[in-house]
Amino acid sequence: MTDNPDRIGRTPAMIGRLAPSPTGGLHLGHARTFLIAWLAARSQGGRIILRIEDLDASRVRAGARRTALVDLRWLGLDWDEGPDIGGPSAPYVQSERLSFYDSVLDRLKAMESIYPCTCTRADIERAASAPHPEDEGPTYPGTCSQRLAADAERLGDRPFAWRFRVPAGPIAWDDLFLGRVELDPRRAGGDFLVARHTIGPSYQLAVVADDAAMGVNQVIRGADLVPSTPRQLLLYRRLGWPEPAFGHVPMAVTPDGRRLAKRDGSLKLATLREAGVDPRVLVGSLIHSCGWSESVVPTTPREGITRFDPASLPATPWVVTREWLDSLVPAGSSGS
Ligand code: GLU
Numbered sequence: 001m002t003d004n005p006d007r008i009g010r011t012p013a014m015i016g017r018l019a020p021s022p023t024g025g026l027h028l029g030h031a032r033t034f035l036i037a038w039l040a041a042r043s044q045g046g047r048i049i050l051r052i053e054d055l056d057a058s059r060v061r062a063g064a065r066r067t068a069l070v071d072l073r074w075l076g077l078d079w080d081e082g083p084d085i086g087g088p089s090a091p092y093v094q095s096e097r098l099s100f101y102d103s104v105l106d107r108l109k110a111m112e113s114i115y116p117c118t119c120t121r122a123d124i125e126r127a128a129s130a131p132h133p134e135d136e137g138p139t140y141p142g143t144c145s146q147r148l149a150a151d152a153e154r155l156g157d158r159p160f161a162w163r164f165r166v167p168a169g170p171i172a173w174d175d176l177f178l179g180r181v182e183l184d185p186r187r188a189g190g191d192f193l194v195a196r197h198t199i200g201p202s203y204q205l206a207v208v209a210d211d212a213a214m215g216v217n218q219v220i221r222g223a224d225l226v227p228s229t230p231r232q233l234l235l236y237r238r239l240g241w242p243e244p245a246f247g248h249v250p251m252a253v254t255p256d257g258r259r260l261a262k263r264d265g266s267l268k269l270a271t272l273r274e275a276g277v278d279p280r281v282l283v284g285s286l287i288h289s290c291g292w293s294e295s296v297v298p299t300t301p302r303e304g305i306t307r308f309d310p311a312s313l314p315a316t317p318w319v320v321t322r323e324w325l326d327s328l329v330p331a332g333s334s335g336s
């Protein structure tokens with residue numbers, strides 16, 4: 001971990017972050033989650049870091065990084081450190097931080113916390129016993145867990161991935177929005193991937209390494225990442241890094257219960273911007289959807305800071321209706 005002279009010996013101030021993946025335009029669900037993350041930090045006088053999470057090269061889209069910054073600035077969000085303005089923890093783009101992740105992997109190898117796994121996806125699926133439908137995939141059965149880190153050198157050309165040894169027992173945290181959450185990562189997924197041989201570090205490893213190195217102590221993100229949190233807590237503990245506070249924002253869904261996807265063009269911020277939507281109306285409508293105002297009051301995020309109240313955020317998914325969308329579009333515009 002890079003020692004950051006700015007942050008040594010000081011009472012840690014609140015540091016939050018916005019961590020978009022440049023895989024397509026941001027949609028309304030992102031807008032709501034990023035607004036909440038911004039308000040959560042700013043309402044405590046905290047700093048905000050913007051970090052681009054572009055490690056999944058197969059999903060990164062050209063131009064999406066620029067659009068994400070434009071979308072966030074259009075909403076009225078700002079940040080104190082980021083790829084466009086620099087800062088003490090630069091670089092702020094994950095694909096430029098690969099040597100740092102390697103150094104973290106080396107520490108995990110030295111502790112025998114990770115081992116090389118040569119299973120294919122098909123192997124894992126065949127060996128999985130009674131997978132739980134709510135898991136992201138079958139639980140890894142531990143086929144390669146008897147290996148040591150140094151065994152990687154004897155694999156020759158065989159492709160492999162690094163897996164973290166998950167200890168038995170549940171992991172719990174007090175979530176800012178969901179309350180006490182307890183999950184057993186050994187039952188939900190088992191030993192998880194931290195890096196792939198030729199592809200590089202996984203999301204789990206990079207996000208923990210970066211949040212720790214950047215001094216992030218408040219992680220606010222979508223509830224789709226709840227299953228990742230116990231794994232990330234295990235990494236913090238193993239690496240001896242202080243754990244941030246977590247808050248998971250319920251997902252945005254369509255009236256038929258589907259999660260908003262980046263392919264839903266009408267729900268994209270870029271589409272709303274082009275349709276002439278006033279970002280203050282959007283921010284006011286999002287704050288209203290959080291239960292923080294009785295009616296829609298057009299507002300900037302900064303004017304909305306005092307409305308932030310984690311206790312009253314609905315714990316159920318946020319349903320984005322056609323009427324709600326139409327209410328954003330100024331009269332006289334076709335809205336499509
Ligand atoms: N980059 C991730 C995403 O856009 C978010 C990761 C996180 O907040 O931990 O889904």
Ligand code: ZN
Nearest residue numbers: 117118119144
């Ligand atoms: Zn294996």
